[in-house]
Amino acid sequence: MRIALDMDEVIADVLPAFLDLYATHFGVRLEKEDYWGEKIYRLPGASIIRESLWEKGFFADLPVVEGSQEVVRWLTEHYDVFIVTAAMEFRNSLEDKFDWMQRHFPFLHWKNFVFCGDKSIVQADYMIDDHPFNLEAFHGKGLLFTASHNVSEQRFERVNNWNEVRVFFEEELKRETNTTQFE
Amino acid sequence: MRIALDMDEVIADVLPAFLDLYATHFGVRLEKEDYWGEKIYRLPGASIIRESLWEKGFFADLPVVEGSQEVVRWLTEHYDVFIVTAAMEFRNSLEDKFDWMQRHFPFLHWKNFVFCGDKSIVQADYMIDDHPFNLEAFHGKGLLFTASHNVSEQRFERVNNWNEVRVFFEEELKRETNTTQFE
Numbered sequence: 001m002r003i004a005l006d007m008d009e010v011i012a013d014v015l016p017a018f019l020d021l022y023a024t025h026f027g028v029r030l031e032k033e034d035y036w037g038e039k040i041y042r043l044p045g046a047s048i049i050r051e052s053l054w055e056k057g058f059f060a061d062l063p064v065v066e067g068s069q070e071v072v073r074w075l076t077e078h079y080d081v082f083i084v085t086a087a088m089e090f091r092n093s094l095e096d097k098f099d100w101m102q103r104h105f106p107f108l109h110w111k112n113f114v115f116c117g118d119k120s121i122v123q124a125d126y127m128i129d130d131h132p133f134n135l136e137a138f139h140g141k142g143l144l145f146t147a148s149h150n151v152s153e154q155r156f157e158r159v160n161n162w163n164e165v166r167v168f169f170e171e172e173l174k175r176e177t178n179t180t181q182f183e
Numbered sequence: 184m185r186i187a188l189d190m191d192e193v194i195a196d197v198l199p200a201f202l203d204l205y206a207t208h209f210g211v212r213l214e215k216e217d218y219w220g221e222k223i224y225r226l227p228g229a230s231i232i233r234e235s236l237w238e239k240g241f242f243a244d245l246p247v248v249e250g251s252q253e254v255v256r257w258l259t260e261h262y263d264v265f266i267v268t269a270a271m272e273f274r275n276s277l278e279d280k281f282d283w284m285q286r287h288f289p290f291l292h293w294k295n296f297v298f299c300g301d302k303s304i305v306q307a308d309y310m311i312d313d314h315p316f317n318l319e320a321f322h323g324k325g326l327l328f329t330a331s332h333n334v335s336e337q338r339f340e341r342v343n344n345w346n347e348v349r350v351f352f353e354e355e356l357k358r359e360t361n362t363t364q365f366e
Binding site for chain 2: 082087098099109110113114115117120121122124
């Protein structure tokens with residue numbers, strides 16, 4: 001069984017970079033209640049922040065989302081795990097994203113990286129993503145990873161953090177074992 | 184309907200680059216009969232040539248395979264065409280391949296580029312590729328694009344050039360039209 005894992009806001013934390021950019025541009029450090037429910041670059045007047053996504057280096061030093069390394073390593077013991085990221089919009093992100101993956105997830109083979117633009121090309125059994133439009137086009141089981149911009153989305157099963165991802169797949173593995181026993 | 188098109192040896196011609204490298208290393212310009220049936224870097228003593236694939240610039244200036252631009256443009260009128268290339272083995276090829284695509288196939292959107300390692304992740308109706316192992320893992324209709332290293336392969340329908348690709352899909356389109364008429 002195969003899992004397609006998104007990168008930004010799922011294993012790579014872009015929020016601190018956006019908060020820093022906002023502070024640099026506007027001289028204000030946002031609190032959670034200022035941006036919760038929205039993307040920071042969609043706040044009034046803040047669209048200029050999104051231009052940073054095209055700059056070399058933006059994706060190079062993002063922190064790892066808490067718990068993701070341990071849980072992804074555990075997942076690889078039971079599933080084929082692919083990291084699938086919509087990198088193609090940002091030509092200058094390609095090397096940064098590749099290097100980031102090798103640095104922070106060295107136990108994943110380069111064969112398991114996918115840089116694409118439209119994730120409907122992906123064939124997998126599970127997809128974990130923060131964007132509802134990626135899950136809409138997916139034929140397997142989609143899990144919505146909570147991010148500020150998706151908190152009002154109701155259509156998909158939700159995982160709020162990597163501990164919940166682990167619990168979800170522990171249940172899946174138990175279910176598969178039980179099914180196998182009674183077949 | 185969606186077509187997944189390979190890049191190297193299908194739309195991007197790597198052969199001239201390998202012939203140049205061989206000539207530089209060994210002082211001999213190979214003729215077709217010297218390498219036909221094999222990859223040039225698998226000729227005796229020539230494995231050093233493959234190291235060039237990791238260098239910046241190797242993929243930057245490859246010529247376009249004859250007829251590919253015209254036929255791919257025509258295909259986009261009838262199909263969703265994705266360029267799917269196993270770029271992940273060669274970190275330094277990522278930007279070169281992206282820029283090459285934009286330069287030579289500017290009518291394709293970046294949403295239709297896929298850089299991966301293992302093409303079994305790809306979901307499409309057709310795949311055109313020079314590597315039998317990519318077609319083996321594919322669930323749709325695979326077409327083997329003739330390259331020196333695959334001439335003895337017998338398991339897949341073969342296209343020898345881009346004119347044959349066009350003829351194949353003209354037949355497919357006729358067949359679909361007829362099927363629709365009698366439904």
